[in-house]
Amino acid sequence: EDKVVQSPLSLVVHEGDTVTLNCSYEVTNFRSLLWYKQEKKAPTFLFMLTSSGIEKKSGRLSSILDKKELSSILNITATQTGDSAIYLCAVEAQTGANNLFFGTGTRLTVIP
């Protein structure tokens, strides 16, 4: 059965800290891995990763995929209170449509 596992489930840090969120997957016919940020409403797209070892970066956020280890990490440097959210990892399988298997997320809380 396809599954996506995220760790830790929750994390509390102080502003300015650096955090690393983990995602591991077992998905048949992997196509891509996506990271989303979910605050109180819709998940907001952050990154899509298809190739191993190539870091994607957006401001203080970066992510990398390791296809050999079937995993990905999301790094956030110099965290701010606005980074508090649930970070969802999703994996796309190679089916007819872009079906995503989501992990249950990591809840990040950044304390001032």
Place this chain on the structure above:
Amino acid sequence: DAMVIQNPRYQVTQFGKPVTLSCSQTLNHNVMYWYQQKSSQAPKLLFHYYDKDFNNEADTPDNFQSRRPNTSFCFLDIRSPGLGDAAMYLCATSKAGGSQPQHFGDGTRLSIL
């Protein structure tokens, strides 16, 4: 500038009373999805439309149906809501083809009395 719009944001209905949630998009994407997300759980795909082709997930209850009258609109109908159907319902869209990110609406939070 919202591109995937869900209405209403909050919906309250009675046990067993049919309810319809709506989603519209301005992205002209081929694919539209409906997810159910319960508290502290991952979004769970219910079904999706690839253009007019409807694709139901195997474990989606028969109580849940969908309509897509045109490219821009998609509806989720819950025929006889039970207490267990209380959840956030998320609509998403994507372009066709592989490796296309899904773009989500803000969701409709459904409560059942």
